Every structure is written in C-alpha cells, then in structure tokens.
Amino acid sequence: MSVDKDLFLYDLAIVSIMKNAAPYVEEWLDYHLLAGVDHFFIYDNESEDNFKEILQPYIDAGLVTYIFYPGQRVMMAAFNEAIDKYKYLCRYIAFVDDDEFILPKNNRSISKVVDEILFNDMKAGGLEISWVFYGSSGQEKADYSHGVLERFKRRATKESRSAKSILNPRRVKYMWTTHFAVYQQGYGGLNQNKLEQFSDIPFRLTDKIVINHYHTKSWEEYCLKRKRGDGVVKTGDKYIDKTFKAHDLNDIFDEEILRYRKARSDEIILEGKSVLETFAEINRIDYNKIFKTLISNLFVPFERYNPKDFFDEKKNRYLYSSVVSQFIQDIPPMIFKDKLEKYLTCLSISTYLKKNFLGDEIGELFEEYSLLLIEKVLLNETSIADFQLLMQEMPRILALPYPVVYKIRRRCMEMIACYKESLQDSIDTTDKLPLWEEILRWDYHLKMLKVFDNYNHK
DSSP states (O other), rough: OOOOOGSSEEEEEEEEEEESSSHHHHHHHHHHHHHOOEEEEEEEOOOOSHHHHHHHHHHHHTSSEEEEEOSOOOOOHHHHHHHHHHHEEEEEEEEEOOTTEESSTTTHHHHHHHHHHTTTTEEEEEEEEEEBBOOOOOOOOOTSSHHHHHHHOOOSSSSSSSSSEEEEGGGEEESSSSOOEEEOTTEEEETTTTTTTTOSSOOOOEEEEEEEEEEEEEHHHHHHHHEEEEEEEESTTTTTHHHHHHHHHOEEEOOOOHHHHHHHHHHSSOOOOOHHHHHHTTTTHHHHHHHHHHHHHHHHOOOTTTHHHHHHHOTTTHHHHHHHHHHHHSGGGGGGOOOHHHHHHHHHHHHHHHIIOOOHHHHEEEEEEEHHHHHHTOOOOOOOOHHHHHHHHHHHHSSSSHHHHHHHHHHHHHHHHHHHHHHHTTTTTTTTHHHHHHHHHHHHHHHHHHHHTOOOOO
C-alpha cells in the first residue's frame, strides 16, 4: 500500500445497495462495526418499509452515509458511483449485500486480515473473499424476533466458487459484476491464498477470512426476496422452488460467527454502552489527526525543513507560502517518483478538509501544494496505471483555480501524444483492433484537455 493509512477518513468502508431490509440492517451494521468497519455508504433502492427509520440513528452518529437511489437493476451504477466519489476517502472499500457477513478468523478485524494478504504486494488491487452458503435450517416461517446469525447455523460443506471484493478503490477502473472489479493496468485481485483472481486453482477456504452468505433464510423470507427483485438481473417466480433447493444447503452446524461476534463485543464495547453508542465514539473522525498526517505526507522528509517549525494556521500564511516555494525548488524530482496515488489522495483530503475543517484560506493552500507535487511526479517516468488514475481525476482538477493546473494539463497532453505515438508504431506488428481501441481512449482524454486551451487557471 503506497499511501499512509492515517491519511484517510475511513480505513475500511462498506458500500451496499438495499431494498426493504429493515428487519436485517441493524444486526448487519452492528456486526460489521464489531468486525472493524468504520463507515457504511448505504444506497436505498426505493424501500417501502421503515428502512430509513432504522438507519437514522446510525446516520446521526456519523456511521452511515445514506443515498436514496431509485430505479430498477441499478446495483452496478451505485457501486461505480461509490468508487468514483469515495475512493480517496477510504483506504479499503468492501462491496457486500445485507445477507452477507464478512468473517475474519482468529478474532481479528477485517482490515488486519486484508493487510496481511495485500499490504506487501505492490500489484494487488483487491481481495476476493469466498462465499459459504448458509441454508434455511429447515425453517419455513420468518421469525424476526431473533437475528439472522442466531436463526441460521447450518451451512454447505464446501465454499462457493463465487466471491465478493474488498478493494483498494484507487487501483480499480470499475466494478464489472457485483463480485469482481476491472483493475487499473498492472494491478489485479488476489484470493486469500494470494493467487490471482482468475487462476486455474479454485478458491479455497483458509484460516483467514470468509463471507457467510445467508442467501435463502426461511422459505417465507426467500419468497419475499424474490418478489422484491434483484439489483442486477430480472427475477421471477417461475423457478423459485428449484433455486431455493439449490441454495438451501444445511450440511454442517457452524456457530463460529456467533463466537466471533461475542469475542469482539467483549473486547471492544464500552461499559454500559450499546454497539451504536460505542462506535459513534470510537469511529468519530479525528480531523486534527488527519490534518497532521496531511502535513507530514505533503512535506517530503528533508533535513532543512520541518512543517511544525513554520506552519501556524492562524498567523503564518506568507511564511508558509515562501517556504513551500523554496521547498519545491530544492527537492530533486526523483524523490516524487511513483507517488501519484499518494498526492491525489492528499488533494482529495485537502478538498474535504477545506469544506469540513480548515476553511477556504488554508484548505486552498493545501490543495495547491498537492497539485504542485502532482506536477513534480509527472516530471518523472509515470506508469500507465498511475496516468490512467490521474486522467480519471482530471475533470475535477481542471475545475480548480490554480495556475499549476495549466502545467499539469500541458504535461498530460505531452504524455498522451507519446503514448499514442508508441501505440501507432506497434500497429504493424501486433493485433490492430486492441491498439486502435486504446488510441481512441487516449484521443478522448486529449479532446477533454484541449477544451481548456483558452481557459485561464487563476
């Protein structure tokens, strides 16, 4: 992982789209808070029950961002919107449904397990976690007086071939199914055995992490689920008996998730407080900590300068600007090599803090400084993956009123011209169609940049 984990608002967030999930969402939220999730982005697909009412205390506590999201089969649109909007606020994002519970082993948090698998792999863009199906345990009627985890304790013998993703969202182009992402060039997904996402060796459970998938619940609940519809494809009742039997797997009695929840609760919950009250306090955003981390990340360690020596948010704006200007001139460009993801994160966090903590004057200083360092990065050789990440952000960057934006734009245009030339030189020696498709993509970016030829970034 190339970005300081303390720079993000949230270490791990979950994105989920739900409809009429009021009977389940409180248990689901409380469980994942105990498992180490910091925040939830919940897309409400036109719920008709009291779903929003159940969510409201979590919204008020700052644990849930609620987005009303109407329409049919809009799950993929919601997921990709979330990647675009929140990828620089969250170190990791998991994409799971209200009937899926992420279970780390050995009472660890989800992030610790993900770090163990991904952290030292510079090409890892995400972790694909295997499902295990839990069946109805022979229950026909819904019993909402007890939670899902208590009611359904019997599961399939083997893990499912399918999986769900926990991603570094900055290394992802988009989600192409609810299960898997398309990654930036040079990055890929791993399973928990550190094998590539689509390797010939099937997914296998290890002692690290799994997703418990309560797909059927009781027969009554399954019928209601089918009536509610799917977020991706059209469903109906024609084969409901057959699909229920295919997923109603009850081979093994397994209470591991209940033991995990109790152990985490005993360890974390504050005395006399509920899960909600505890995590409203624990997961409160520490803006001062993030701001200090932003300073330490923007100022490359350099023996002549220490930001604490000259930055005073109330008094020293001009001294700050003077030192920054000298600082940028003194540092060799090679120090900034391969740090584009880091400085794009700094830019996004600066913008967020400007709106929510610092105010315009100081926030703009940090926005501009982040952009100056992005320009420094571009003076080095830049990977295609990093450059694609930058181009995704360019529409937002081009709207910013700083002179350095002009320099970034011109440098991007030069780099695109070089990429196109190298692709065109390869057309006669390789398959032409993929190369032409790539050239057209770069042409699209170039046209976007040229729109600003006569715009004055001041």
